[in-house]
Amino acid sequence: MAEEVKKKRLTDIGPHDYNEYLSPVIKKNYGKWAYHEIIDPGTMVHVAESGDKLYTVRMGSPRLVSGSFVRDICDIADKYCGGHLRFTTRNNVEFLIEDEKNVEPLKKDLEKMGYNVGGIGNIVANIVHTQGWVHCHTSASDASGVVKSVMDELYEYFVEEKLPSKVRIAFACCLNMCGSVSSSDIAIVGTHRKPPRIDLERLRNLCEIPSTIAACPTNSIRPDTVDGKPAVKVNEETCVFCGSCYTVCPAMPIANAENDGLSIWVGGKVSNARTKPTFSKLAIPFIPNDPPRWPGVVNAVKTILNEYKKGAEPGERVGEWIDRIGWPRFFKITGFPFTKYHIDDFRLGETTMNYSSHARL
Amino acid sequence: MGKKHQTPLLDELKKGKWISFVKEIERAAEKSERTEDLLGQVEESYRDKVNHWKHGGMAGVKGYGAGMVGRFSEYPDKYPGIKECHSMRIIPSAGFFYNSDFLRKLADISEKHAGGLLNFHGATGNIQILGMSQAEAEDVFQAVAELGFDLGGSGSDLRTPSCCAGQARCEFANYDTMKICRHLTEEYLDELHRPAFNYKFKFKFSGCSNDCVASAARSDLAFIGTWKDKIKINQEEVKNYKKKFDVQKYVLDKCPTKCMWFEGENLAIDDENCVKCMHCINELPKALKAGDERGCSILIGAKAPLVTGPRMGMMLVPFYDVNEDAKNDYEWIKSLISNMWEFWDEYGVSRERIGELIGRVGLNTFLEGIGLEPIPEMVEHPRSNPFIKFTEDED
Numbered sequence: 205m206a207e208e209v210k211k212k213r214l215t216d217i218g219p220h221d222y223n224e225y226l227s228p229v230i231k232k233n234y235g236k237w238a239y240h241e242i243i244d245p246g247t248m249v250h251v252a253e254s255g256d257k258l259y260t261v262r263m264g265s266p267r268l269v270s271g272s273f274v275r276d277i278c279d280i281a282d283k284y285c286g287g288h289l290r291f292t293t294r295n296n297v298e299f300l301i302e303d304e305k306n307v308e309p310l311k312k313d314l315e316k317m318g319y320n321v322g323g324i325g326n327i328v329a330n331i332v333h334t335q336g337w338v339h340c341h342t343s344a345s346d347a348s349g350v351v352k353s354v355m356d357e358l359y360e361y362f363v364e365e366k367l368p369s370k371v372r373i374a375f376a377c378c379l380n381m382c383g384s385v386s387s388s389d390i391a392i393v394g395t396h397r398k399p400p401r402i403d404l405e406r407l408r409n410l411c412e413i414p415s416t417i418a419a420c421p422t423n424s425i426r427p428d429t430v431d432g433k434p435a436v437k438v439n440e441e442t443c444v445f446c447g448s449c450y451t452v453c454p455a456m457p458i459a460n461a462e463n464d465g466l467s468i469w470v471g472g473k474v475s476n477a478r479t480k481p482t483f484s485k486l487a488i489p490f491i492p493n494d495p496p497r498w499p500g501v502v503n504a505v506k507t508i509l510n511e512y513k514k515g516a517e518p519g520e521r522v523g524e525w526i527d528r529i530g531w532p533r534f535f536k537i538t539g540f541p542f543t544k545y546h547i548d549d550f551r552l553g554e555t556t557m558n559y560s561s562h563a564r565l
Numbered sequence: 566m567g568k569k570h571q572t573p574l575l576d577e578l579k580k581g582k583w584i585s586f587v588k589e590i591e592r593a594a595e596k597s598e599r600t601e602d603l604l605g606q607v608e609e610s611y612r613d614k615v616n617h618w619k620h621g622g623m624a625g626v627k628g629y630g631a632g633m634v635g636r637f638s639e640y641p642d643k644y645p646g647i648k649e650c651h652s653m654r655i656i657p658s659a660g661f662f663y664n665s666d667f668l669r670k671l672a673d674i675s676e677k678h679a680g681g682l683l684n685f686h687g688a689t690g691n692i693q694i695l696g697m698s699q700a701e702a703e704d705v706f707q708a709v710a711e712l713g714f715d716l717g718g719s720g721s722d723l724r725t726p727s728c729c730a731g732q733a734r735c736e737f738a739n740y741d742t743m744k745i746c747r748h749l750t751e752e753y754l755d756e757l758h759r760p761a762f763n764y765k766f767k768f769k770f771s772g773c774s775n776d777c778v779a780s781a782a783r784s785d786l787a788f789i790g791t792w793k794d795k796i797k798i799n800q801e802e803v804k805n806y807k808k809k810f811d812v813q814k815y816v817l818d819k820c821p822t823k824c825m826w827f828e829g830e831n832l833a834i835d836d837e838n839c840v841k842c843m844h845c846i847n848e849l850p851k852a853l854k855a856g857d858e859r860g861c862s863i864l865i866g867a868k869a870p871l872v873t874g875p876r877m878g879m880m881l882v883p884f885y886d887v888n889e890d891a892k893n894d895y896e897w898i899k900s901l902i903s904n905m906w907e908f909w910d911e912y913g914v915s916r917e918r919i920g921e922l923i924g925r926v927g928l929n930t931f932l933e934g935i936g937l938e939p940i941p942e943m944v945e946h947p948r949s950n951p952f953i954k955f956t957e958d959e960d
């Protein structure tokens with residue numbers, strides 16, 4: 205295969221056959237797993253109908269990793285797992301171990317190397333996040349730095365089970381929301397607060413005016429003529445600073461050092477267990493960017509987590525807890541102010557009003 | 566060893582217990598010198614609180630219209646190492662299973678031809694190699710292809726499909742997520758590699774309604790495992806759980822349809838009223854199992870906020886017999902997908918995701934277009950307003 209690829213410059217060779225990477229015990233018991241047990245926040249065991257066991261040790265990763273990181277985890281996998289390992293959706297590394305005797309030594313090795321073992325059960329899961337200042341031009345904030353700052357503070361909740369249920373935090377550095385963060389227990393989202401600037405010279409060279417106009421969710425972009433040449437103008441009264449125009453037209457930059465920052469959203473979930481999947485709702489409309497450690501965001505997340513830990517019943521996700529106690533109480537106990545920004549005035553906003561006399565007084 | 570750029574702000578992010586991405590970038594820079602300049606530029610962003618990337622710019626591999634994202638520094642003179650800092654998206658192995666041999670080779674490629682940095686994985690599920698120039702793209706592509714890996718999707722095309730670990734390591738999986746994920750990726754390579762859609766389109770596969778890959782929140786077509794017949798109960802194991810915790814309070818009382826109760830010591834379930842939410846099975850994995858008639862639900866239209874607001878996937882097909890269809894090379898689902906794409910191509914406008922199109926033209930028009938009948942599972946409840954548009958054929 206490799207030879208043929210070299211000679212002919214083949215394209216479209218397609219997805220690699222995953223069977224090549226399945227360990228013998230997985231191949232043997234594929235589709236025949238009976239149950240699993242969580243041993244501790246870093247370890248679980250899956251037991252097959254045949255009685256075979258597969259141990260999994262989970263380790264956090266920052267998603268953006270070096271070649272040296274990759275070699276570290278490969279060395280561990282070779283030493284204890286016959287070279288087998290996988291990643292999770294939330295960017296964790298999972299070591300797949302057949303021999304129970306290897307579990308503890310593997311964990312010790314990881315800890316010696318300074319890696320974080322945990323993330324299974326009623327924990328704060330690894331934060332799914334986007335590219336930020338490290339690699340994206342649309343970002344209203346950095347991603348990795350905020351995530352690192354929050355996870356440092358919540359570290360105990362990744363390595364120990366101390367919460368009523370699992371808490372999934374997600375981060376996106378602009379409304380494109382590459383990580384689809386909008387259904388997380390706690391979501392942190394980069395937010396612009398000023399309209400795009402228009403660079404007319406570049407606009408004429410780089411942008412197609414009809415598609416730029418069509419990109420706007422609020423119809424705030426109108427065709428215009430400047431010095432007899434085609435241009436666009438933005439209605440600043442109706443612009444919601446979403447940055448969609450910048451995605452299609454590079455001559456409409458929206459990033460703004462003084463006015464960009466982060467918003468906090470709560471109570472979303474994707475699983476169907478008990479209640480239906482739901483979007484996260486606005487808790488804090490804006491916190492200024494305060495690098496390198498973002499204390500404003502870290503404190504807000506901590507406040508939510510502490511109140512949740514105190515108030516939720518075992519098994520309740522953040523959204524289920526808030527549904528039970530009501531939003532007025534959520535704002536009261538967290539001390540977050542409820543403002544005009546919390547009332548939805550976008551499309552379908554009117555469906556979110558309280559059409560009843562129900563109020564917890 | 567002298568550092569090329571002083572990074573006092575980033576150095577703050579080397580402290581603390583959680584693994585540090587700054588240390589990772591530094592480790593990459595030890596192997597691939599250009600990445601020093603990435604540290605410099607990110608430090609500058611930390612100082613002025615804005616990013617310093619130009620908007621886009623093209624990058625690509627011959628024969629492909631997708632798979633690379635162009636990235637150019639705003640200050641190429643100051644940070645020549647990242648003047649071009651493109652990333653390449655690579656289709657992952659389904660379920661993200663790998664071995665050390667492949668990963669080591671990939672690490673070598675990233676250091677030899679790029680910035681020595683990788684993403685495991687991007688939000689869509691691609692492996693990404695970061696920090697290469699256009700001139701190096703061909704070398705990276707060749708090296709990756711020789712390992713038997715291919716480029717992923719980007720732009721207005723089918724994005725790289727992804728799936729949960731499914732039957733490889735989860736007892737909850739109702740169908741083989743990895744098999745269908747690989748099969749459909751293979752089937753639609755052209756749609757993946759050569760953007761010709763109105764906008765992006767995503768498939769994601771979860772083996773049960775815990776939905777570990779968040780398919781219903783972020784894929785245009787979400788496949789979520791389910792079953793039709795009765796939940797299998799092991800009464801002995803139920804009794805064991807009752808000794809450990811309050812099964813009535815934490816399991817039965819939380820069932821969304823209250824379809825479980827105790828008859829004496831034995832657990833009973835009114836399966837006709839069960840909505841397959843997985844709660845009871847999650848809590849009592851040794852005692853309860855999905856039935857034998859397994860398949861998946863198909864939800865359509867999920868997307869992120871831009872342009873017209875976020876959408877959650879909505880029920881389109883409550884039960885798709887994927888295990889049966891697998892025997893016919895997934896013919897049924899392929900014909901449904903092709904109907905959908907035709908409808909989207911004909912009626913959709915540029916940058917309109919399929920969920921937004923359905924919102925604009927109405928679910929009925931869409932169903933007619935793709936040849937499905939309206940059924941009550943598709944709605945939360947029937948309409949409550951009286952503005953019915955009766956049609957001519959209703960005599």
Ligand code: HEM
Pocket residue numbers: 240291292293294295329474475477660728729730731734735775776777778779847
């Ligand atoms: C109790 C049994 C459960 C098992 C054995 C299990 C297993 C797994 C596995 C193997 C993954 C990694 C999937 C992948 O990357 O392909 C995962 C992730 C995930 N699970 Fe579960 N799951 C369980 C319960 C749940 C429940 C109850 C929920 C939601 C309430 C849930 C939500 C998720 C989500 C959102 C992810 C993605 C995040 C991540 O990778 O950490 N799971 N689970």
Ligand code: HEM
Pocket residue numbers: 410411412415451452453454620621622623633634635718719720721765916
């Ligand atoms: C008429 C002008 C343009 C239009 C209509 C346009 C449209 C788009 C659209 C629809 C996307 C897809 C976003 C997505 O992946 O979801 C996109 C992505 C992108 N655009 Fe543009 N664009 C335009 C001009 C430009 C220019 C001039 C550049 C660079 C100088 C550029 C760079 C990019 C990049 C790098 C991406 C990300 C590609 C990816 O996700 O794979 N675009 N653009």
Ligand code: HEM
Pocket residue numbers: 335340342380381382383384451621634654686687688689690691717725767783868869870871872
């Ligand atoms: C120039 C513009 C853009 C760039 C450079 C960009 C970049 C990226 C990158 C690097 C990823 C991870 C890709 C992967 O894992 O393969 C991603 C994923 C994603 N992007 Fe973008 N993006 C752009 C525009 C957009 C826009 C306009 C939207 C939405 C309207 C969007 C929504 C998403 C979503 C939802 C994901 C995650 C998908 C998933 O989790 O499955 N992006 N983007």
Ligand code: SF4
Pocket residue numbers: 334335336340341342343344376377378379380381382383
């Ligand atoms: S969320 Fe926005 S800023 Fe962040 S990586 Fe995605 S497109 Fe870029």
Ligand code: SF4
Pocket residue numbers: 399400419420421422423424425438442443444445446447448449450458
């Ligand atoms: S930022 Fe958003 S709302 Fe404002 S003009 Fe651009 S597309 Fe329209």
Ligand code: SF4
Pocket residue numbers: 729730731735736737738739771772773774775776777778790
């Ligand atoms: S979605 Fe269901 S089947 Fe797939 S890994 Fe998660 S719990 Fe298992």
Ligand code: SF4
Pocket residue numbers: 478819820821822823824825834838839840841842843844845846
């Ligand atoms: S799966 Fe959900 S709806 Fe069905 S019996 Fe269990 S808890 Fe009730």
